[in-house]
Amino acid sequence: MANQKIIIAIDGYSSCGKSTLAKAMAKNLEYVFIDTGAMYRAVALFFLRAGIDFDNTLDIAAALNKITLQFKYNPATLQSDMYLNEENVEQEIREMRVSQKVSEVAAIALVRDFAVAQQQAMGESKGIVMDGRDIGTVVFPEAELKIFVTASPEIRVQRRFLELSAKNAAITVEEISENLQHRDLIDTTREHSPLKQADDALVLDNSNMSREAQLDIALQWAQERINQANNQ
Ligand code: DC
Numbered sequence: 619m620a621n622q623k624i625i626i627a628i629d630g631y632s633s634c635g636k637s638t639l640a641k642a643m644a645k646n647l648e649y650v651f652i653d654t655g656a657m658y659r660a661v662a663l664f665f666l667r668a669g670i671d672f673d674n675t676l677d678i679a680a681a682l683n684k685i686t687l688q689f690k691y692n693p694a695t696l697q698s699d700m701y702l703n704e705e706n707v708e709q710e711i712r713e714m715r716v717s718q719k720v721s722e723v724a725a726i727a728l729v730r731d732f733a734v735a736q737q738q739a740m741g742e743s744k745g746i747v748m749d750g751r752d753i754g755t756v757v758f759p760e761a762e763l764k765i766f767v768t769a770s771p772e773i774r775v776q777r778r779f780l781e782l783s784a785k786n787a788a789i790t791v792e793e794i795s796e797n798l799q800h801r802d803l804i805d806t807t808r809e810h811s812p813l814k815q816a817d818d819a820l821v822l823d824n825s826n827m828s829r830e831a832q833l834d835i836a837l838q839w840a841q842e843r844i845n846q847a848n849n850q
Pocket of ligand 1: 632633654655656658659720721724725749750751752753801805
């Protein structure tokens with residue numbers, strides 16, 4: 619069938635440029651971009667506001683029943699914002715107090731089941747670029763294209779610092795470095811769907827690559843997989 623759409627799964631560590639790449643790919647291919655980290659962040663925000671004990675399974679299940687997550691297009695930024703129960707939380711979920719707790723929340727099996735079911739539903743008609751930690755391994759193990767993005771720890775800290783210090787002048791490099799190390803450790807060692815490279819993922823180390831060069835490579839890979847899907 620001509621114009622067959624594919625699923626593109628992008629995984630990697632925190633702050634290695636996954637979202638930037640995923641957004642640019644989606645725009646170029648006219649696909650839908652889905653930031654799954656935002657979903658875990660919105661759940662973490664709800665839990666923090668409600669004072670949920672992360673070890674209390676009953677409270678967690680009850681809280682998840684009260685959560686509706688939606689992505690809504692924002693014409694001002696030309697991007698989708700994360701909505702938690704009809705409230706735009708796009709800014710708040712990026713704050714340090716959420717970043718400090720989100721990995722713990724994302725390690726909870728009930729939370730993962732809740733998020734993964736919604737992510738799989740979003741990919742039913744394909745034509746998506748989804749970024750996260752377990753997209754190529756758990757959410758869409760059959761994705762036509764899986765990219766595992768990496769960058770050196772120093773470059774990741776530097777990029778995150780530039781991004782966050784623009785909004786928060788008090789933030790320090792040490793604080794960011796500690797937060798990234800803390801999240802990497804939890805994300806890679808948790809029991810449920812830890813971050814790992816899928817066997818059939820293509821690795822993109824962007825430490826010394828411009829955004830444009832990175833996008834060119836990824837789009838080339840995507841085009842190859844789209845052509846394959848159309849020839850099947
Ligand atoms: O990509 P991010 O930094 O916004 O992700 C926030 C947290 O959510 C991160 O610590 C790992 C977790 N996460 C996950 O476990 N699985 C995903 N698919 C996406 C994010």
